[in-house]
Amino acid sequence: MCKSCRKGILKNREVAQTFEREGLEVKIEGIPALVCEQCGQVYYAPGISDKIVNAANGLFALSDKKHAGRLRAAV
Ligand SMILES: [Zn+2]
Numbered sequence: 001m002c003k004s005c006r007k008g009i010l011k012n013r014e015v016a017q018t019f020e021r022e023g024l025e026v027k028i029e030g031i032p033a034l035v036c037e038q039c040g041q042v043y044y045a046p047g048i049s050d051k052i053v054n055a056a057n058g059l060f061a062l063s064d065k066k067h068a069g070r071l072r073a074a075v
Pocket residue numbers: 002003004005006007008036037038039040041
């Protein structure tokens with residue numbers, strides 16, 4: 001049951017999250033999450049959001065400002 005709207009059903013989904021820093025955008029795809037069918041609230045399993053942030057930081061570290069643009073990665 002969704003804690004946000006209190007009536008939606010949570011479904012296992014793969015979601016994408018985008019991070020932006022100094023003109024560089026990175027997108028992490030294939031993140032396992034529970035998504036509310038009613039309100040769209042996304043719930044990550046414990047520890048997952050830390051891993052996503054670490055992955056985003058790794059992508060930012062890969063590129064420098066000269067190569068501003070988009071990077072994508074899948075979990
Ligand atoms: Zn909901």
